[in-house]
Amino acid sequence: MKKAIPVLLMMVMLVGVVLAGCGDNSPSSSGKPSGQAERGDSSKDSNASKEPVEITVMLSGPGVPDLDKNPIWQQLSNDLNMDMELNVIASEYDQQLNVKMAGGTPPDLFNIGKVPLTEMGRQGLLLDLEPYLDDMPNVKALYDENLLNKGRVDGTLYALPKRADIPMDSLWIRKDWLERLDLEMPTNLETFKEVALAFTNEDPDGNGKADTYGITGTALYTFAPIFGAYGTGGPGSYAIKGGELVYTTEDPAFREALSYIADLIAAGVVDPEIMANKGTDDQQKAFQGKAGILFRGWGELVKDSYVEQYKSINPDAEWVQVGALEGPGDNYMSVWDLGRTPNRLAIPKSLEKSPEKLEQVLELLNYVTGDGKGQNIVNYGIEGTHYKVENGEVVPLPAMSDLDYSWQMQLTARDELAYLSVKFANQKPYIAFAQEQPRLEVYDSFIPVPQGVVADDKTTYETEEITKFIYGRRPLGDYDQFIETLYKQFQLQLYLDSAEDTLTELGYLQ
Amino acid sequence: MVKTGMVDRLVLSFIYGTLILLSLSVLFPIFYVVAVSLTPFEEVLRNGGFIVVPRAITWEAYRIFLTNDRIPDAYQVTFIITVAGTLINLVLTALLAYPLSKPRLPGRKIFLLLIVFTMLFNGGIIPTYLIVKATGLLNTLWAMMIPNAVSAFNLLIMKTFYENLPESLDEAAKIDGAGEVRTLVQIVLPLSMPIMATIGLFYSVGHWNEFFQAIMYVSDTAKFPLQVVLRGILSRSQSVEELSLEETMPTESLQMAAVILTAVPIIVVYPFIQKHFTQGVLLGSIKG
Numbered sequence: 001m002k003k004a005i006p007v008l009l010m011m012v013m014l015v016g017v018v019l020a021g022c023g024d025n026s027p028s029s030s031g032k033p034s035g036q037a038e039r040g041d042s043s044k045d046s047n048a049s050k051e052p053v054e055i056t057v058m059l060s061g062p063g064v065p066d067l068d069k070n071p072i073w074q075q076l077s078n079d080l081n082m083d084m085e086l087n088v089i090a091s092e093y094d095q096q097l098n099v100k101m102a103g104g105t106p107p108d109l110f111n112i113g114k115v116p117l118t119e120m121g122r123q124g125l126l127l128d129l130e131p132y133l134d135d136m137p138n139v140k141a142l143y144d145e146n147l148l149n150k151g152r153v154d155g156t157l158y159a160l161p162k163r164a165d166i167p168m169d170s171l172w173i174r175k176d177w178l179e180r181l182d183l184e185m186p187t188n189l190e191t192f193k194e195v196a197l198a199f200t201n202e203d204p205d206g207n208g209k210a211d212t213y214g215i216t217g218t219a220l221y222t223f224a225p226i227f228g229a230y231g232t233g234g235p236g237s238y239a240i241k242g243g244e245l246v247y248t249t250e251d252p253a254f255r256e257a258l259s260y261i262a263d264l265i266a267a268g269v270v271d272p273e274i275m276a277n278k279g280t281d282d283q284q285k286a287f288q289g290k291a292g293i294l295f296r297g298w299g300e301l302v303k304d305s306y307v308e309q310y311k312s313i314n315p316d317a318e319w320v321q322v323g324a325l326e327g328p329g330d331n332y333m334s335v336w337d338l339g340r341t342p343n344r345l346a347i348p349k350s351l352e353k354s355p356e357k358l359e360q361v362l363e364l365l366n367y368v369t370g371d372g373k374g375q376n377i378v379n380y381g382i383e384g385t386h387y388k389v390e391n392g393e394v395v396p397l398p399a400m401s402d403l404d405y406s407w408q409m410q411l412t413a414r415d416e417l418a419y420l421s422v423k424f425a426n427q428k429p430y431i432a433f434a435q436e437q438p439r440l441e442v443y444d445s446f447i448p449v450p451q452g453v454v455a456d457d458k459t460t461y462e463t464e465e466i467t468k469f470i471y472g473r474r475p476l477g478d479y480d481q482f483i484e485t486l487y488k489q490f491q492l493q494l495y496l497d498s499a500e501d502t503l504t505e506l507g508y509l510q
Numbered sequence: 511m512v513k514t515g516m517v518d519r520l521v522l523s524f525i526y527g528t529l530i531l532l533s534l535s536v537l538f539p540i541f542y543v544v545a546v547s548l549t550p551f552e553e554v555l556r557n558g559g560f561i562v563v564p565r566a567i568t569w570e571a572y573r574i575f576l577t578n579d580r581i582p583d584a585y586q587v588t589f590i591i592t593v594a595g596t597l598i599n600l601v602l603t604a605l606l607a608y609p610l611s612k613p614r615l616p617g618r619k620i621f622l623l624l625i626v627f628t629m630l631f632n633g634g635i636i637p638t639y640l641i642v643k644a645t646g647l648l649n650t651l652w653a654m655m656i657p658n659a660v661s662a663f664n665l666l667i668m669k670t671f672y673e674n675l676p677e678s679l680d681e682a683a684k685i686d687g688a689g690e691v692r693t694l695v696q697i698v699l700p701l702s703m704p705i706m707a708t709i710g711l712f713y714s715v716g717h718w719n720e721f722f723q724a725i726m727y728v729s730d731t732a733k734f735p736l737q738v739v740l741r742g743i744l745s746r747s748q749s750v751e752e753l754s755l756e757e758t759m760p761t762e763s764l765q766m767a768a769v770i771l772t773a774v775p776i777i778v779v780y781p782f783i784q785k786h787f788t789q790g791v792l793l794g795s796i797k798g
Binding site: 090 | 725757
């Protein structure tokens with residue numbers, strides 16, 4: 001038993017030793033020390049007389065390198081004489097934003113989702129940005145009313161939306177399979193079905209096994225181009241047809257599309273796991289040669305790294321884009337949400353009390369917007385290191401590939417097409433193809449969820465029932481009943497009223 | 511005799527066979543994880559997404575993690591909060607459980623009720639955040655050790671253990687002139703190594719996997735524990751709306767390598783603690 005005392009002593013010592021390591025003196029690789037060192041060099045600047053202004057910025061994203069390894073961050077800090085603390089948060093973003101707001105320590109500039117934007121805006125926690133637009137001439141010049149509307153709640157500009165990107169998805173098909181089976185590129189719903197059947201039953205990979213499907217994809221998104229061919233969109237979208245608001249699930253064309261899809265599934269040409277596919281599962285199945293048709297963005301099919309990947313699995317494989325299919329409707333490729341924005345930025349109301357910081361935040365936003373120097377830094381890095389300018393065009397240097405995180409530093413996004421043609425020069429034709437496809441314009445992201453309903457419940461019910469319809473678990477004859485349930489149990493009318501009001505207010509509906 | 515020998519052997523081989531199958535069924539997933547983490551991802555895809563024996567080996571996935579600047583800091587942070595945090599947990603839990611195991615403690619029922627209450631209800635994220643902030647723990651390693659330092663569940667297990675120690679041990683110590691503290695430190699503590707090892711393991715695995723408190727209370731990237739850093743490397747944009755064209759989806763090989771990097775240190779520690787689980791509780795304390 002005497003052994004106990006030394007053992008205990010050792011434990012206490014160990015605690016002491018370990019706890020000593022917990023102190024604040026551990027070398028911090030993030031931020032400030034090196035940040036201030038940076039500033040030592042800028043003493044020649046005219047700004048040097050001023051102390052750098054400290055601001056905190058919180059963004060959602062997978063993360064960026066720390067200041068000492070992040071030339072974009074360094075350059076912005078230098079140019080604007082600021083001490084920016086940048087937190088990029090990979091998980092539980094909304095919750096972290098909530099506690100920071102509630103804890104009275106909101107960041108000075110932060111990303112915000114659509115739902116929290118509505119809530120916090122109505123609670124008066126966010127700064128109305130309208131009066132400050134004049135302080136940001138670049139923003140004012142580039143943002144039109146349509147774009148600003150994406151950041152408005154009840155008519156007040158509580159957030160600055162990121163500039164919209166461009167449509168990137170389209171149908172893709174295995175060209176080498178088509179050639180092997182001597183088939184034409186599908187152009188309409190009939191030939192599409194024939195090709196899907198042939199890909200399933202006629203052994204397109206020539207391995208003698210029936211191990212292929214025509215179509216793969218993720219959930220109902222798989223069928224976006226089919227809804228498009230019928231002139232409608234996937235479930236739960238708000239479109240305007242002939243001056244009238246149309247809820248796609250209710251659209252008669254939607255019902256016809258469902259019966260076509262049900263036929264495809266009954267014919268066994270659709271990957272049976274589409275409802276379970278997540279992330280890039282479908283892309284990987286396609287690369288493995290398990291399916292020959294896919295609806296996806298070009299970013300997941302023909303980016304250099306992915307082409308390398310699928311060619312290394314099967315050197316003969318060749319994925320090409322298919323144009324919008326002809327059908328009974330207006331032949332759209334899919335829908336395009338006019339209200340869409342990649343993200344939004346808000347400033348807390350409380351920052352009004354620190355005019356110096358507010359000014360710095362506005363200066364930052366202005367600097368990274370527009371085609372000036374600031375925008376080039378966040379887009380392409382440092383001139384001479386990451387890119388050079390030839391005949392007024394940005395030409396990437398090899399070091400640019402180190403900046404794969406730069407999109408997170410692009411606070412107000414970018415001029416999408418110009419940006420993509422610099423960064424994805426090899427993909428230019430695919431980018432143009434996807435962008436030129438006809439799309440049905442929808443307005444989903446503009447429409448606030450009406451109060452007192454749970455939108456997720458409605459979406460879940462809608463998706464579940466539609467899945468039953470296309471898999472033949474519920475006869476399409478029940479469709480009217482299904483719509484009735486949407487109205488009675490899930491208050492569809494409230495959503496439609498909300499859409500009607502909002503779209504009238506924004507001038508899309510007369 | 512020969513016949514029984516045969517039967518014995520049959521029974522034995524059946525038992526061993528079953529056990530071998532069982533252990534294989536446990537080991538196979540681990541083996542699979544190792545195999546995928548070491549295989550070039552193209553090779554995995556070429557085999558329909560499933561491989562058992564890697565035909566080509568690459569350390570690429572591990573290289574990506576181990577050359578990341580944040581990994582050394584992250585291992586250090588995780589090591590510190592696991593060791594220091596577990597010690598804090600054990601000391602505080604034992605100091606609370608021991609007195610509560612004594613029926614003669616005044617107000618024992620009320621304390622127990624309050625403790626059980628915390629198992630059923632808690633203040634929620636925002637109030638807890640406010641407390642952590644008010645106590646100055648924000649952005650320190652303490653934020654990952656002090657909140658939840660005593661888990662009510664573990665406390666009750668430990669209390670039950672102490673209750674099962676014979677009262678006569680206590681009395682014997684008292685007769686020999688030991689006070690309460692001496693009884694706890696010299697008599698009870700040495701006897702409670704099995705429970706300490708068990709509860710310590712619960713706590714330390716919890717600290718090793720620390721994620722939520724870290725992301726809520728710590729914003730300095732140098733103080734991120736391992737899991738947060740790994741998650742950062744693995745995750746793409748979490749927002750479905752925002753596409754990151756420049757980045758490529760982390761491959762399955764990368765995910766499996768992350769599993770190995772977090773699981774191996776804990777697996778290595780297991781055998782050293784395991785002996786305490788099997789040891790008799792009252793080994794040699796009281797005879798008869």
